[in-house]
Amino acid sequence: MPDKTLGAHNIEDLRAIAQRRVPKGLFEFVDRGSEDEVALRNNRSAFERIKIVPRTLIDVSKRSTSTTLFGYDIKIPIAIAPTGVAGLMWYQGELELARAAAAAGIPFTLATGSMTAMETIAAEAPGRLWFQLYMWPDRAMSHALVERARLAGFEALVVTVDGVVPGNREYNLRNGFTVPFSYSRRNILDVMRHPRWMVGVLGRYMANNGMPRYENYPTELKNKITAAPVGRGMMRNDSLTWDDLRELRRRWPHALIVKGIMQSNDALNALDCGADAVVVSNHGGRNLDSTQAPIDVLERIADAVNGRMSVLMDSGVRRGSDVVKAIALGAQGVLVGRPTLYGTAAHGAAGAKRAIDIFREEIDRMMAHMGCRSVSEIERSCVLTADQY
Numbered sequence: 518m519p520d521k522t523l524g525a526h527n528i529e530d531l532r533a534i535a536q537r538r539v540p541k542g543l544f545e546f547v548d549r550g551s552e553d554e555v556a557l558r559n560n561r562s563a564f565e566r567i568k569i570v571p572r573t574l575i576d577v578s579k580r581s582t583s584t585t586l587f588g589y590d591i592k593i594p595i596a597i598a599p600t601g602v603a604g605l606m607w608y609q610g611e612l613e614l615a616r617a618a619a620a621a622g623i624p625f626t627l628a629t630g631s632m633t634a635m636e637t638i639a640a641e642a643p644g645r646l647w648f649q650l651y652m653w654p655d656r657a658m659s660h661a662l663v664e665r666a667r668l669a670g671f672e673a674l675v676v677t678v679d680g681v682v683p684g685n686r687e688y689n690l691r692n693g694f695t696v697p698f699s700y701s702r703r704n705i706l707d708v709m710r711h712p713r714w715m716v717g718v719l720g721r722y723m724a725n726n727g728m729p730r731y732e733n734y735p736t737e738l739k740n741k742i743t744a745a746p747v748g749r750g751m752m753r754n755d756s757l758t759w760d761d762l763r764e765l766r767r768r769w770p771h772a773l774i775v776k777g778i779m780q781s782n783d784a785l786n787a788l789d790c791g792a793d794a795v796v797v798s799n800h801g802g803r804n805l806d807s808t809q810a811p812i813d814v815l816e817r818i819a820d821a822v823n824g825r826m827s828v829l830m831d832s833g834v835r836r837g838s839d840v841v842k843a844i845a846l847g848a849q850g851v852l853v854g855r856p857t858l859y860g861t862a863a864h865g866a867a868g869a870k871r872a873i874d875i876f877r878e879e880i881d882r883m884m885a886h887m888g889c890r891s892v893s894e895i896e897r898s899c900v901l902t903a904d905q906y
Contacts (some may be wrong), residue, residue, distance in 0.1 A: 523864055523871050528835045531872055535606070535862035539714050541829040542694025543605055547858050550802035551684040556810070558801030560833025563810030567842045568901045569685045577822055581882050584892040586827065587673065587793065587849050591645065592622035593877050594844060594892050598831050598854035599649035599675060599776075604632030604729050606862035608721045612642055614861050617869035619644025621877075626675055626852070629662070632729040637830030639669040647673040649776070651680060652754045652761060658735055659754075661766055665733075673798045674769045675796070676762065679777025681755040684804035766791035774829070776852075779814055781821035784828075794827035794849075801832045803852060812843060816897075819847025837879025844892060845900040 525531045536544050550557030582593045597618045603610035611633040618625035626646035627638055639646060648666040653659045663674060693701045723728050766773055768772050775787040776796035784795045797807040797815050811832045819828045830843050831852035840851045853876065860872030889895050 523868060525860075525863065525868075525871055525875070528859065528872060528875060531856065531859040531863050531868065531875075534864075534868075535859040537661050538711065539593060539606060539718075539862050540694070540704070540711050541715075542689070542692030542707055543602065544600060544862075545688045545692060545696060546686070547600075547606070547855060547862075549686065549688055550806065551686050553805040553806055554802065555807045556799055556805070557833075560799070560802050560812075561835070563812045564833055564836075564839045564842060566647045566903045567812065567846075567906065569838060569841065569883065569887060570899055570901060571886045572899075574627055575888035575890075577885045577888060577890050580809035580881065580882065580884050580890045582892065584850070586624070589645065590622070591624065591850070593840075593873075593880055594848075594850045595840060596624035596645075596647070596829070596850055596852050597626055597857055597878055598852035599626040599628035599677070600854045600858050601628040601630035601632075601731075603858060603861055605718065606858055607865045607868075609633060610861045610865070612638060613642065613866040614857055614869045615642035615646070617857070617860075617866045617873060618642075620866075620870065622871045623873065624673070627671075627733075629733055630731050632732055634732040635661075635666055635669045635671065637732075640729070643670075646671045647675050647772075647774070648796075649675040649677055651677055652757050652767075654754050654756070656744050656761070656764075658738075660764075660768060661735070663731065665763065667729075667769065667771075669773075673774055673793075674765065675774045675776050676765060677776045677800075678757065678762075679779075679798065679800050679804055680753060682753055683756060684800070685806075686803065757771065759786055760793065762787065762790040776831075778818065779811065781818050784818045784826075788822055788826050792826060794829055795822075797828065797830040797848070798851060798852075799832050805872075812839075812846065815843060815848060816846040818874075837876050837881075838883050840876065840880055841883045841887070841895055842900050844895045846896055846902075847897075 584594045584621050603614050611631050615625045615638050619642050626647040626649050628649045629651045648671040693704045772793045774794040775792045778784050778795040787795050797811040811830050815830050827849045829850050830848045834853050843851050857869050857872045860868035887899050
């Protein structure tokens with residue numbers, strides 16, 4: 518009987534499998550941060566500084582990890598964060614990841630820079646679908662993309678506001694890993710050291726539709742993209758303002774989520790612009806180094822909006838206990854990015870499912886120890902922050 522765990526008992530196990538399977542350049546793009554990676558390390562240590570308070574002699578035999586978000590039920594309080602290179606971790610990796618999320622009953626966020634068209638995701642992996650938007654310099658093109666997402670049936674628009682310029686990820690330059698793929702002595706050797714990936718991912722793309730590209734870009738732009746280090750080939754807009762968010766609110770009829778908020782005033786501005794939610798995020802430590810950890814500012818932002826909008830968070834989440842800590846400090850849900858990418862690299866949809874199952878099992882276990890029968894019972898008294906002990 519096949520091992521449904523895939524030999525992975527936690528997210529770190531999936532990470533190790535992914536590291537063995539995919540080329541170094543691709544793995545480091547997913548796994549690492551920016552510059553000196555201070556923010557990357559602090560995202561994890563900040564979670565470790567928060568302690569869980571156990572409660573005993575409470576009947577938790579009928580506990581449930583289900584919750585609601587934007588008026589619909591989800592099985593566990595997580596959503597898949599937008600990750601643009603899922604399509605390189607596994608052949609048609611975005612589709613594999615979306616299918617795993619749909620089967621698990623949680624939202625999947627498709628990135629602007631994904632390598633699978635949004636219409637394909639909507640047709641072949643129907644579920645709770647969100648679309649992540651990087652605004653382009655040409656606003657009209659971005660608005661047309663938003664309309665495509667609406668027509669395809671996506672239920673939420675996630676506007677990323679902390680990526681006005683690419684992060685300074687120096688290892689991408691050293692590794693020479695590009696989209697579309699370009700050949701150099703360094704990355705050819707890197708790929709040849711990973712024959713399963715070379716045949717099972719790159720080879721399958723070449724045998725079908727050729728090198729993967731940014732499939733949600735307009736045709737006139739997609740065909741003009743030249744090879745650049747992963748992440749730097751995408752168009753960015755450094756003139757984005759709150760007026761752009763107001764215009765998106767006018768055009769988008771469903772949930773509007775602003776991702777990349779790290780201070781209370783920005784959350785309140787997003788609320789004033791009509792946003793339904795913010796994601797407290799430092800982009801996983803991938804853009805601006807030395808920022809605070811999102812978990813350290815989460816409670817302050819949640820208090821500021823005071824229930825008038827939903828508050829989500831991401832960055833540094835590796836355990837179900839991290840999810841529980843975020844909920845206790847005011848989040849309604851948590852986005853996970855790297856963990857499910859590791860799973861996708863390990864074994865496609867089955868690996869992504871394994872990552873989601875690990876979170877489900879760990880959240881359920883934490884709730885039992887905390888005496889919580891429902892997600893709504895996870896409250897501030899369930900954790901101690903560093904200033905309390």
